[in-house]
Amino acid sequence: MPEPSTKAEYVVGVDLGGTKILAGLFDGWLECIGTAKVSTKSQRGVESVVERIDRCVRDAVDEADLTMKQVAGVGIGAPGAVDFEAGNVIFAPNLDGWKDVPLKKELEKHLGLPVFVENDANIAVLGVHVAELKSKPRNVVGIFVGTGIGGGLIVNGELYSGFNHTAGEIGHMVIDVNGPKCGCGNKGCFEAVASRTAIFQRIKAGIKDGEKTLLTEMLGDGLEDLRSGDLRKAIRRGDKFIGKVVEQTAEYIGIGVANLVNILGPEVVVLGGGVMEALADEMTSVIIKTAKDHAMPGTIKGVEIIASKLGDNAGITGAAVLARRETK
Amino acid sequence: MPEPSTKAEYVVGVDLGGTKILAGLFDGWLECIGTAKVSTKSQRGVESVVERIDRCVRDAVDEADLTMKQVAGVGIGAPGAVDFEAGNVIFAPNLDGWKDVPLKKELEKHLGLPVFVENDANIAVLGVHVAELKSKPRNVVGIFVGTGIGGGLIVNGELYSGFNHTAGEIGHMVIDVNGPKCGCGNKGCFEAVASRTAIFQRIKAGIKDGEKTLLTEMLGDGLEDLRSGDLRKAIRRGDKFIGKVVEQTAEYIGIGVANLVNILGPEVVVLGGGVMEALADEMTSVIIKTAKDHAMPGTIKGVEIIASKLGDNAGITGAAVLARRETK
Numbered sequence: 263m264p265e266p267s268t269k270a271e272y273v274v275g276v277d278l279g280g281t282k283i284l285a286g287l288f289d290g291w292l293e294c295i296g297t298a299k300v301s302t303k304s305q306r307g308v309e310s311v312v313e314r315i316d317r318c319v320r321d322a323v324d325e326a327d328l329t330m331k332q333v334a335g336v337g338i339g340a341p342g343a344v345d346f347e348a349g350n351v352i353f354a355p356n357l358d359g360w361k362d363v364p365l366k367k368e369l370e371k372h373l374g375l376p377v378f379v380e381n382d383a384n385i386a387v388l389g390v391h392v393a394e395l396k397s398k399p400r401n402v403v404g405i406f407v408g409t410g411i412g413g414g415l416i417v418n419g420e421l422y423s424g425f426n427h428t429a430g431e432i433g434h435m436v437i438d439v440n441g442p443k444c445g446c447g448n449k450g451c452f453e454a455v456a457s458r459t460a461i462f463q464r465i466k467a468g469i470k471d472g473e474k475t476l477l478t479e480m481l482g483d484g485l486e487d488l489r490s491g492d493l494r495k496a497i498r499r500g501d502k503f504i505g506k507v508v509e510q511t512a513e514y515i516g517i518g519v520a521n522l523v524n525i526l527g528p529e530v531v532v533l534g535g536g537v538m539e540a541l542a543d544e545m546t547s548v549i550i551k552t553a554k555d556h557a558m559p560g561t562i563k564g565v566e567i568i569a570s571k572l573g574d575n576a577g578i579t580g581a582a583v584l585a586r587r588e589t590k
Numbered sequence: 591m592p593e594p595s596t597k598a599e600y601v602v603g604v605d606l607g608g609t610k611i612l613a614g615l616f617d618g619w620l621e622c623i624g625t626a627k628v629s630t631k632s633q634r635g636v637e638s639v640v641e642r643i644d645r646c647v648r649d650a651v652d653e654a655d656l657t658m659k660q661v662a663g664v665g666i667g668a669p670g671a672v673d674f675e676a677g678n679v680i681f682a683p684n685l686d687g688w689k690d691v692p693l694k695k696e697l698e699k700h701l702g703l704p705v706f707v708e709n710d711a712n713i714a715v716l717g718v719h720v721a722e723l724k725s726k727p728r729n730v731v732g733i734f735v736g737t738g739i740g741g742g743l744i745v746n747g748e749l750y751s752g753f754n755h756t757a758g759e760i761g762h763m764v765i766d767v768n769g770p771k772c773g774c775g776n777k778g779c780f781e782a783v784a785s786r787t788a789i790f791q792r793i794k795a796g797i798k799d800g801e802k803t804l805l806t807e808m809l810g811d812g813l814e815d816l817r818s819g820d821l822r823k824a825i826r827r828g829d830k831f832i833g834k835v836v837e838q839t840a841e842y843i844g845i846g847v848a849n850l851v852n853i854l855g856p857e858v859v860v861l862g863g864g865v866m867e868a869l870a871d872e873m874t875s876v877i878i879k880t881a882k883d884h885a886m887p888g889t890i891k892g893v894e895i896i897a898s899k900l901g902d903n904a905g906i907t908g909a910a911v912l913a914r915r916e917t918k
Contacts, residue, residue, distance in 0.1 A: 342888075343886075343888040343889075352888055353887070353888050399753075400753075401752055401753055413853070417745055417746070417750070418745070418746065418750075422745070422746075423855065424729055424854060424855020424856065425727075425728075425729055425855050425856060425857040425892070425893065426855055426888055426889055426890075426891055426892065426893070427855070428852075428855050428886065428888050428889040429853065429854055429855030430853065430855075431852040431853065431855075431886050431889050432852070432853055434848075434852050434884075434885075434886050435763075435849045435852055435853060436765050436845050436848070436849055436884065437764050437765060437767055438766065438767040438768065438778075439765055439766040439769070439778075439842075439845060440766065440768070441767070446886065448883075448884050450766075450767075514767075517764050517767060520762075520764070521763045521764055521849075522853070524756075524759040524760070524762050524763055525741070525757065525758065525759065525760055525763060525850070525853060525854075526752060526757055526853075527751065527752020527753050527754055527755070527756050527757030527758075527759075528752065528753060529753040555776075556762075556764065556776050557762075558756065558759050558762050558774065559681070560671040560680055560681050560754055560756050561671075561754055561756040561759055562754075563754055564753070564754065565753065565754070
């Protein structure tokens with residue numbers, strides 16, 4: 263646990279997502295004492311998003327009844343490849359026009375505070391490692407299942423990002439070479455078979471083929487505004503088709519876990535992201551069973567596979583950890 | 591380059607394989623000045639294999655006109671999960687009855703020299719890193735394609751073996767979830783679609799379906815004693831079917847490379863093993879093209895993908911490096 267300092271003892275952690283920006287103000291004990299949220303609206307351009315991050319940070323500080331002078335620095339997780347040293351977002355596929363954006367520099371101009379930028383999944387696994395994993399395992403794989411699938415790696419106790427700062431791009435690991443097409447152009451990527459997007463496509467295809475589901479009663483035939491939480495509700499009301507789709511998805515996640523355990527030999531695999539947050543009770547045991555069935559016996563012995571309890575806060579927590587470390 | 595010491599300046603590197611044991615005597619400049627080879631015959635039991643390793647080491651020393659007193663230590667790469675600290679082979683699927691074998695202890699009794707045991711693919715990537723990669727990249731993935739597929743990882747400049755000493759089990763990464771059955775019981779593992787075994791099965795299935803190949807002329811209808819070198823000969827004599835099978839295998843290897851680049855972000859990917867040694871000219875460009883097509887654009891930029899020139903000597907070289915380091 264970080265020691266509180268005497269001045270400017272607070273930090274802000276920001277999770278920059280494709281649809282929303284979340285900011286949290288954290289004290290010296292890594293407690294979150296104020297949050298704010300704004301939509302990203304990346305179609306308005308890079309400068310507009312930077313202004314919205316600025317506003318979101320100030321809102322979180324205000325929410326906690328503090329002033330910007332009490333903040334030592336800001337950490338931010340961005341959804342793409344990040345050059346940490348330069349503070350540049352190299353490429354973020356889910357943000358319109360984000361290529362080689364000097365986010366650190368731009369945001370520092372707005373905020374007048376030091377800013378530190380990392381990849382969002384790296385940040386999230388750092389948050390889980392510091393705030394949730396009491397045993398401080400040396401090697402951790404974080405798998406974050408949402409619209410896509412992101413990964414973050416702790417290797418030998420440190421965040422690991424590799425040569426091009428892109429390590430942990432587990433969402434585009436091919437696991438079904440003849441499988442459904444992925445947004446990246448390949449077939450059968452992990453996120454093409456196991457993300458929320460993959461679940462929704464499987465549901466829509468099933469409905470077309472005549473499958474019955476409570477979701478059409480709940481949301482209409484077009485399944486407008488379908489969210490992961492709706493899947494949980496449907497399953498708990500006895501929807502067998504949705505139960506089957508979610509189980510199949512959990513099996514794919516389990517195969518992905520097995521691949522990563524075989525390759526990386528971690529002590530702990532942490533599952534997070536919106537899909538896991540909504541469906542952890544339904545999916546976790548299937549994921550663990552499938553992973554154990556698929557990993558080599560020696561590789562998975564003693565490996566913990568757990569669903570993170572930080573949920574949506576993993577990102578802002580990790581970003582706060584980063585800001586704390588870098589401003590100490 | 592290691593400095594030669596004044597006494598016992600030589601080391602022996604051993605590559606313990608499922609079918610053969612190879613030993614090399616190395617001088618202080620990491621030059622191999624004597625080798626020996628015996629078959630493994632693991633069906634005769636663990637103690638017999640240990641005796642054969644002992645004999646092979648002594649033969650290599652004799653081959654170089656030296657005595658055991660001039661040898662500082664012996665490194666050995668074993669085909670399975672290894673506990674380096676204890677010097678135990680935890681499990682080696684291709685050696686009959688090898689479960690929890692105290693190889694270091696047993697071999698030290700025979701040889702009267704310090705012995706150091708590591709996984710064979712780890713050892714091979716270490717050998718390539720020290721003896722072949724002049725730029726000393728910090729992060730390297732080694733992919734060794736033979737009867738199966740083994741992997742070794744250099745992370746942050748050091749050999750990396752993870753929590754259960756099993757990291758780099760890339761041969762059982764699932765890449766075709768509905769693909770051919772693997773020896774491990776799963777479907778579509780990397781080695782089930784891209785190893786020599788996979789190539790041979792594809793050829794045999796093709797012949798059954800009426801494909802014509804020069805191999806049946808060369809070796810008879812049963813393809814007795816088929817080796818990787820025969821594939822090269824057939825292709826160079828214009829065998830289109832074998833050319834197609836090898837190309838398809840190279841594409842699978844390329845997808846495996848892309849997965850590992852996405853996950854690990856290495857600077858260099860090194861391809862080795864018997865299949866690569868025989869077919870590097872035929873396969874390397876296809877592997878590189880497929881890997882570039884499948885990896886995320888940002889992850890593979892500037893990444894070198896090369897075929898090792900050490901060939902079969904990667905294992906004994908790495909084992910010698912290990913022995914040198916540990917006895918210094």
